[in-house]
Amino acid sequence: MEKYTVSSDSSDEEQRYSSSSKEWSKSSDHADEIVEVNGFQVLDSQLTQVMAIFEKHPDMASDFNLENQQLRNAYMGVLLNLIITLCQPPTDLTMDDLNKADRTILDLTKAGLKLHWLRQKLDEAFQKEEKQREIKAQIRSLEEKVKKRKLSLSDIESDLKKQKPAALAAETPFDFSDIV
Template identity: 75%
Template sequence: MVRKRESSESSDDEQRYSSSSEEWSESSEDVNEVVEVNGFQILDSQLSQVNEIFEKHPDIASDFKIENQQLKNAYMGVLLDLIMTLCQSPKDLTMENLNKADRTVLDLTKAGLKLHWLRQKLDEAFLKKERKRAIGVRIRELEEQVKKRKLNLSDLESDLKKQKAAALAVETPFDFSHVV
């Protein structure tokens, strides 16, 4: 169910969150179009994201029993923020971000949201991060081995040049003045 209304008021307690380009808004001067989707009031700019969530996971809020509208909206904002966190580049996603996301999924699940699909993606993100760390360690080990072998090769090349010079010196015949 999608229902639209325009909001030009905002109390100190009321905060609206919009992912992506929007910011938290508390200004009473802002005019935001608010849309209601399955009992959650969201900004119009969030409509496609929230619709996609409910299309792919229609039972997400079937056990969500919170009646306070502001609290419901806050939970949806936290969920959208969490999803956007997981959409970050693996390079930018820190273990601290992942641990915070893990605790947030637990809190949202305790509140009654069915997030097994998000838990799975979070677990994948943890595995990717751990794999990246392990690969980084292996790369550093290999770089150290290459460095040591290059030094060893340099030493061998130096020894080879000395031996070739010594061989050349041994092969040089005496000239007449050195023999006499």
């Protein structure tokens, strides 16, 4: 199993890649080298992530049979972007993000990538989102109860302030002049 090889004599077309909002190209002086990992050409800066994927999930691409190198690279780029999306804090992920990730995993799986491990993480993200919604609803409910009780307490304090003068008046003894 070939881990990776540096691809230095790639054509210009193979060296240009666009996926989502990321672009890479050899035209820049600071451009990464293109490295091949298990038949996928990736940027040298992505090597660690791609190697980690294949080390943990060596059969991930065993049913992935696309011959077009650009498409293979694009699929890997989409997979990496998807993983980056799922690495965001749960508070930054919207339900729309999770639904898009779900559709993306479905598409990647249809193409032949074995992503059961990523599906599990997405399911966990959905569960976290649901839990977060439940907790936020509970917080709103508790805040409403606190607000109502504060208003009730305020009303009771107001009544107490009104009763104190009456209580003081009832406790005042009669004066001699009041009786005579």
